[in-house]
Amino acid sequence: MTAFLLLSISALFFSLPLYYPDLYFLSWFALFPFLIVQFKAIDQPLNRIFIQGTVWGFLLACFSVNFLYYPLQIYTNFKLLVLLLILMLLFILLTIVYGLFFLFYYFLTFRILKLKEQFNPYLFAVSWVIFEFIRYHLFFFFPFLNPAYTQASCKFMVQLAGLGGIWSLTLAVILINALFFKFYLKQQKRDLLAILLVFLLIFSYGSFNLEKYKPAEFAINQTSLKDFRPKKLIKVGLITSRIRQSDKWRADQINNNFNLITMAAEKLNSADLIITPETALTIDLNKDNYFQQKFLTLVKENFAFPLQVGSLASQNNLTGNQYFNSIFLIDSAGQFLDRYNKVKLVYGGEYFPLERILNKVFSEFNFNSLAEGDEIKIFNYNNLQWKTVICSEILYPDFVKKQAAQVQFIVNETNEAWFANSRLLKNIMWQASVLRAVENRKIVIKTGNLAYSGIIYPDGSYQKVSDINNYHLLKFWVKK
Template sequence: MLVILTILSAALLTAANYYPDLYFLSWIGFFPFLYFIFILNKNELNYKRAFLAGWNLGFWILIFSSNFLYHSIEIYTEASFFLIIFILILLFSLLAFVYAVFFMIYFYFQQKLFAGNQFNPFLFAIVWTVMEVVRYYLFYFFPLANLAYTQVEFLSFIQLAEIGGIWILTFIMVLVNALIFKLIFYRQAKNAFVIVLIFLFIFIFANYRAEIVSENTGQFLADQNFKIGIITSRIDQNRKWNLSQLEQNLNLTLDAASNLVGAELIIAPETNITFDFHANQKYREKFLNKIAAEFKKPVQIGSLAGRDSISGRFNSSFLISPAGKIISRYDKNLLLYFGERFPFEDTLNKYIPYNFSSLNAGQQQHIFKYKNFKWKTVICSEILYPDYVKDGSKNVDFIVNQTNEAWFKESRLLKNLMWQAAVLRAVENRTVVVKTGNYSHNGIIYPLGNYEKTISGQNYHLLNLNQASRKAFKKPFFSDIIN
């Protein structure tokens, strides 16, 4: 019964990661689990049971939130299906111990603070949120499975991310879950009053901030007819780095000159240039000469590139002027574990046929500038780190996220999670986020969290940023729930 109800809870809590319009399920997702623990087994609950229950819930939340890792491991290792499943079960089992410790801590305080060992919604929400913060910083390499990301279609609610990020969203979601649970199963009417107050606060704050943000956000962009062109692609990871694909990758970028006329800036996906843009002088000069001949505006490209006097390569983003000169460069700082950085690399290479090779991490953030506008670039998984994206974001006009999500094939989950993260980064920083990638959701996200995705199947898209700064928050009170 524990396993069945726990799986049901985990599925409800994470359903919106697969189908974003199901975000409301996350607000009742704890019900089956809480019912089993605090109703069916109230008198039998002890530290051992609390530990096992917490571990069980965490394990299934992690599975439903991160199963896309199967595809990247398969590509990297060429391991068998059963070996990859074993690796993932082991990984999720270890990470789930944080949830197990959380439930033990909650059970301890519940016993000490409340007469009759009564379930308390506020304590439950506080301890869960603290657990999420601890989990985020303790396992910084794994910034996944936070419930706040399920709420990107609940525009009124996510406005609160401006003042408390994903943590305040997490706290309120868990608190409302617990309050409704206690209202139904403990028949405490006062909880209904608290729930109503919470939602009134959500909608009032959303509409209040919408007025101010619509008027004040992006004054620089609002005064100009500023357009960004993005290049998107659907190139399978298994052939992307083939020599036969190299010229096609280059032409996809170069053809943007004629397909994105009117753009003030053109941005390509992560590693769209599949040669070392620093070391391969022949190809680099050939490419730069064509930029100078065909482009009238700057173009931002991605490449795995080396640096002088440093062995190894970086995951880099280059800004190139219309004259074919490299203006600036950013090297990705936060590398993806088991994607760009491999612990125990020598041991892995000894036992697994794939030749693992870690990239170098950049040492500082970088602001791109051209004429009188500037922007911050975060490469692929860096968008999952709220604190990293926020650092310096007040000094830029917009944020760019270049990605290559082909490592995960057509994973609906991964593409949705990356897009959901970009939406929350836009709201947290009250700035426009432009996302472009390979095998990804692409488009523009406005400071209020509403967005416009590009049309799938097309490679070139023109985005009007001056509309973004004046984009109205159209949903009135309660329309998020009604719709």
């Protein structure tokens, strides 16, 4: 019972910064209770090492990704007990790798290398980063549980993302945990000095980059403009919404969506570009001729600037009933300028493996996968270049980084209503946007439905907009 309590406390401390980002410091000690259970004695049976590691991973998933309950409930309408059993099975399958990792590390340390020291913090931290890298690519459909995201609100720590992405941040978080545990075991001054040195290096590197990428270089409301190289002032209008998923796809919502978007022409009349949430239009903007013409006419009559709008839409050059999660760029004449189709689909939501088998076994649900986009698009307009990633694509650092060097800012459009206004999910999506801004040293603009929206600067600082209003004007500088 004591061991389970310590494992629970450890997993909880790692998860709390996802709920309350200002508690990021808890992640520096979160592994401490777990390491006491796992490594205080070097003669533990291997099966116990495996079970304890798996239980810890399972608890971490329960605390950190329980929002997966909501889309599962909306889509299947299963009873509560059935949903919980499905989630428990899913979490076990996804977190067995934690048990395997700790089993491997224990075997490597004490059986292969036969280290004299009871615990080597540096080997442990490096091994964890390698494990996270393998897990990220092995479970590519599940980009959660990485400790790096707990540091999104620590202005010094998050700068490490600009050095090596989530991997350098993960290394720092795990190394701090490991050094604290080593000091607990040995009570040696050199371990305490190592902890202080790590924090000093992080603070120094963070301070340097906070000065280098200070918001005054980008934010229009700052007065420290003396260092400016030639820059261009950009005004981007955001449309945000609070539409429940159960209401979003009703037929009477179509005209409401049209009105919401059309009013932006007046509310955001000084914008250079207006951006909507993901699937802001619940029509096929490619094939539904009546609503397509109606909407494009509204754009032509009301807008004096381009509009970037989301829609589930077909594509003319394809046969069959295939739909994409798409973003369209439309000019003030009501003409399509460009289109981006989401490349990285959500497994179990936008893409269903073994779809035919699922439909035979669960015929009442009619599983239908969206089509997968096949290329990254860089939108260009009026000497501006920006990259758009749709919803969950922001969770994939390597995907966001592709061609990011070519653009002046990155846009993330989301519909998070699938998760029933979950604070946890909204925080994770925002924290991911913060890390993507720092990793690429680019401004990230986020707008969504039932989501946190706003602007994140290249140093990780940000300005959220109030969800009380639907229309928001962001002003910032970009290099010419």
